[in-house]
Amino acid sequence: MSEINLFDTHSHLNSPKFREENGDEVAQLIADARANGVQRIVIPGYDYESNLRSLEIAGQHEGIYCAVGYHPCDLNDLNDDHYQKLYEWAKLDQVVAIGEIGLDYYWDTTTPELQQQMFRKQIAIAKELHLPIVIHDREAHGDILKLLKEEDAAKIGGIMHCFSGSWEMAQECLKLNFYISFGGPVTYKNGKRPQEVAAQVPFERLLVETDAPYLTPEPHRGKRNQPAYVRHVAEKIAALREISLEELAAQTTKNACELFRLT
Template sequence: MIVDSHCHLDKLDYENKHQSIADVIAKAKARGVDHILSVAVELDEFEPLETLTAPFDNVFLSCGIHPLHQNSDRSEQRLLAYCQQDNVVAVGETGLDYFYSPDDKEAQQECFKRHIRVARQVRKPLIVHTRDARQDTLDILAQHGEGDVTGVLHCFTESLEMAKTAIEMGFYISISGIVTFKTAQALREVVAAVPLERLLVETDSPYLAPVPYRGQQNEPAYTRAVAEFIAEIKGITVEQVAKQTSANFFSLFQHAKSVTG
């Protein structure tokens, strides 16, 4: 069993690549990807995503406001209402992105803090996006989480030092297809150093398709390629990676229930 711990099922190509969401899930299961966490990046996108995935008990949901979507509805009460639902297993994605949007740092930081408050209220983990904002991300988590919030740094591309600090705070590190890219040697060194017990795997599909699927739209089935690459880095079997990262997922996202036993 493999879990795609972060993707966006509502953004896949259902006109040209997939017949339907059932087709996507069937392709994933054929590659051993039995569970999927699909993430809403705007509040207005949550209810359509909920409707899309409702027939599938192996698809879990998260709701948040991506740091690059600060022009969308940022209502804390609406976020809280969605995140209180039983089918929502996490809060986010949220966080800071100074690489693509350095001019609205204050708005991003305030929105991030709102997500942390909601996570503490509903007692669910955070899904954190961070890019070129290492210290601010860690500082805000420490100051506003107050040791009461866990979660994951998703699609991790930052330093080993940041990974170690986040792990000390109770966070997991999620690895996407970026680890397979030729330019990702530094990330491969992070993966080698981080204990398997603190790793998750993801696609972030439809983005960042791993080798050998570069140039294609990503999909949950390709999580297996990420797991296989991590196994190669660590010198272990893909079965070991699959078993441990799946256990990590259900340990972190305690509102998510395995449907395969």
């Protein structure tokens, strides 16, 4: 493999899908990622158990970090104790962000009112601890921007994870001090909109991710995603921007390290 240095900024190695089929295969997935030039990975939490699992994995492997948070579809059973635990986790050395948090109006597992309330609550924790936030946004573009502005989230910034919005929305996110991250959909034949945005985002605000085990990029679409496949995302964006994979990898890794305050 050529010497490239990729950073998968969003991979759910904490997912049960990486344990149910073949036992605990996380160590092999990390080794496969490194063989493909992926040197660092952030594992975002989405519920109580996944946050614990993220911390466990990060404690066992160099170059693996956590974001801790509660996903908008996993809020119904939370209480004050869960948020106190989130606050405690967020102070740990391996935690580099709060996430993934946000709004999801596609699924109806939680009400928009509850989602917005808990989104604000987690932004407040991030602001107090000076951590960036990792945003999940599904069919909620307008309210995401509205709440980020109301909560003055520009003070901490963060990532628009697996960005699916328009160039106009991307520009609004950039004004709010956010980085724009792209995953598998940018490689799809019907991925015209993310491709157009990925070609235009300022180079110093661009990130890559897998969202493994979901949203597998071409040429592996239809199979379970994994961190090694972020290379395909990076190759596609490099082609869109007419630069080398090495240059794209170096800049997106630099961007991620600056955002997460990693050396």
